[in-house]
Amino acid sequence: MTEASSAHSTRRHHWRRDLVELAALFTAVAVADAVANTVAHAPSGLVLLCSAAVALLATAVFHVWWSRRHENAPPPTDTGATAPSPAGPAPHAAGQETTLWRMRTTVRDEPGSLAALCTALSGQRVDILSLQTHPLSDGTVDEFLLRAPGSLQPGELSRTVAGAGGTHSWLERADAHDLVDAPTRMLGLATRTALDSAELPLALRQLLGRCTIHSVPARSLRGRPLAEQVPTEGVLEEHRMKFRDPSGGSLTIERPQLPFTPTEFARVRALVDLDARLGQRVPPRRDVLTLPEGNEITIRRADTSDLAAAREMHDRCSPQTLGLRYHGPVGDADRYLGHLLSPRFGRTLAVETASGRLVALGHLLWDGDETEVALLVEDAWQQRGIGAELLRRLAGMAAEAGCESVYAITQASNTGMVAAMRGLGLPLDYQIEEGTLVITARPAGLPARRESRETVRIQDATGRR
Numbered sequence: 001m002t003e004a005s006s007a008h009s010t011r012r013h014h015w016r017r018d019l020v021e022l023a024a025l026f027t028a029v030a031v032a033d034a035v036a037n038t039v040a041h042a043p044s045g046l047v048l049l050c051s052a053a054v055a056l057l058a059t060a061v062f063h064v065w066w067s068r069r070h071e072n073a074p075p076p077t078d079t080g081a082t083a084p085s086p087a088g089p090a091p092h093a094a095g096q097e098t099t100l101w102r103m104r105t106t107v108r109d110e111p112g113s114l115a116a117l118c119t120a121l122s123g124q125r126v127d128i129l130s131l132q133t134h135p136l137s138d139g140t141v142d143e144f145l146l147r148a149p150g151s152l153q154p155g156e157l158s159r160t161v162a163g164a165g166g167t168h169s170w171l172e173r174a175d176a177h178d179l180v181d182a183p184t185r186m187l188g189l190a191t192r193t194a195l196d197s198a199e200l201p202l203a204l205r206q207l208l209g210r211c212t213i214h215s216v217p218a219r220s221l222r223g224r225p226l227a228e229q230v231p232t233e234g235v236l237e238e239h240r241m242k243f244r245d246p247s248g249g250s251l252t253i254e255r256p257q258l259p260f261t262p263t264e265f266a267r268v269r270a271l272v273d274l275d276a277r278l279g280q281r282v283p284p285r286r287d288v289l290t291l292p293e294g295n296e297i298t299i300r301r302a303d304t305s306d307l308a309a310a311r312e313m314h315d316r317c318s319p320q321t322l323g324l325r326y327h328g329p330v331g332d333a334d335r336y337l338g339h340l341l342s343p344r345f346g347r348t349l350a351v352e353t354a355s356g357r358l359v360a361l362g363h364l365l366w367d368g369d370e371t372e373v374a375l376l377v378e379d380a381w382q383q384r385g386i387g388a389e390l391l392r393r394l395a396g397m398a399a400e401a402g403c404e405s406v407y408a409i410t411q412a413s414n415t416g417m418v419a420a421m422r423g424l425g426l427p428l429d430y431q432i433e434e435g436t437l438v439i440t441a442r443p444a445g446l447p448a449r450r451e452s453r454e455t456v457r458i459q460d461a462t463g464r465r
Contacts, residue, residue, distance in 0.1 A: 097150035100129075100174040101157065102209075104143045104258065105166035109135070113165055114142060120164035124157065125149050132182055134261035141261050142166075145178055170258050172209070186267060193271055196283055197303070197343030200275045201366050202401050204253060204268060211255040213366070215344050218248035234272075236265045243269065245344065246276035280304065280343060291384050295354070299393070302350035302361065304341045309358040311337065318379050324414050325376045327436070340365070340374075347397055349390055351381075362390030364397055364406075370440075371403040375417065388420045395424055399443040407440040 107113040121128060127147040134141040148157060154171055161169050180188070189203040201213050216228075228242075230250050235242040238259045243251045251272065253260075282301040289297055302310075314322065314337075326336060340363050341348055351360035360377040373394045375387045398406045410417045412435055421428060421439045429440040 098147050099150050099152070100176075100178065101146045101148055101154070101171055102144070102174040102178060103146055103157075103161065103169065103171045104141060105161050105169040106136070106139045106141050107165055107167075109138070109140050113140075117142070117161065117164040117166055120160050121146070124152060124160050126152070126157070129179065130181060132263075134263045136261070145174060168259075186270075189271060190274060193275055194278055195281070197275065197278075197280050198282070198347045200271065200344070203271055206402070207267060207271070208253065208255060208260075208264060210257065211253055214252040214254070215245055215366075216249045216252070217245075217339060217342075234265070234269050236260060236262065241265055241268060243272045244276075246272070246279075249344075282343060289389065291386075293384070297354075297359075297386070298352045299389070300350055300352070302341055302348040303343055304338060306348075306350055306358065307337055307341055310341065310361060313358050313361070313376075313378055316378055316380075317376070321376070321379055321382075324411055324417075325374065327409065327411070346371075347394075349393060351377075351386055351390065360386050360390060362387075362394050364394045370405045370407060371398045371401075373398075373406050373408050375420070382416065387416060388423050391420045392424060395426070395441065395443045403443065405440050405442045407438055410437050410439070411435060412437045 105117070107117060118128060121144075125148070128144055129147055130145040132143040134143065146157075158169055158171055185207075189207055192199040193203050201215065204213060205211060228250055230242045230244045232244065234244070239254060239256050241253045241260055241264075243253075245251045253268065280303055282303050284300075286298050286300040289299060291297060339345060340361075346363060346365035348364070349362040350358055351362075352358055359381045360375070362376075363372075363374045365372040365374070373391060375390055377387050377390075395406055408417060408421055412432055414437070418437070418439065421441060424441055424443075426441040426443060431438040431440070
């Protein structure tokens, strides 16, 4: 029924009611006149009048009650319909143990595919905390962050997804950091990359999960071309992505266990482009420390702008010191500096005296899930605790970056490096092959150094202040 016809019906209904009320009024007047004549001429007229008043009052009360009852009554319902039951399983009970999972699966690009998958997960009492879709030419890759009951095994969860139509599924444990939504996460990674050139590999690893990043310089230490020519827009393959490195080389990212999607490729390219536009940069923080004998030194981040000062320090170092550091011909030491000081391959800490002379370098070099640490302290400044302080700071950086292990390659006769590694207070693994010693530590959970004041005292390798 339209709005106009409904209004017309309502008006017609009101006229009928008015006519009935008018007829009732005339009838009441006629009855009242008859009653009045009866009361006036009959001997029991007063009794009749009182009886009529009581009857009229009872009728009025009954009418009011009847009207209000029907006016406030609920609308009629269909007795054949049943009340809907709550959909899905009951939420997790308070205190029940749950587990966070990151899951990626491919579903058919047709209506209802995602709904079937979500229904299957709901049947296992799995909450979907976030969902990202990556459209492909032959389907859609859905990436979930799930909260599942702690008793639900990963194999059972994978079978549930497969039964709902998911293929090429991938599942791994997640943590609280994955609860951040995708736009906020990308902004955080972009901020890290903008503040420090060395953060690009770490940001890419955090974005993509477990992957291997190869940063190849444009030329070798002897000037031979190394990096392949990568198109400006980059290259996307199933398990590999390639980009032009801002330093002139190439950047290759591999993930054998999980194919890359066009969405991931676009995000990585945005971070690489941001890094290239901003150029080389390191945080300007400088920490002033006091040595046991009272001299002050400054520890800061270094980059390729310190290349000339590092070469001068090489000239002041003895052949024995350079040999322990580089494990090869001393004449080739200068060739390594350009690679070591580049933020693209890791982080470098420099130690300066009060006069500004460079006297020590500490390197943290990215190597997949592992990280190499290396120290070089000028002869005249050894045995003062500088190497131990640098190593502790580098291990803290590795822990902060999420590196699983840190290793140092040295000679078995280098007792100073061995003492510095032992001074970290971490479990160590030793491996000796033909006089070469590899010491591995696992810094996971090691707190990064955060000084609350500008000047502190440091401890030397022997524990003496």
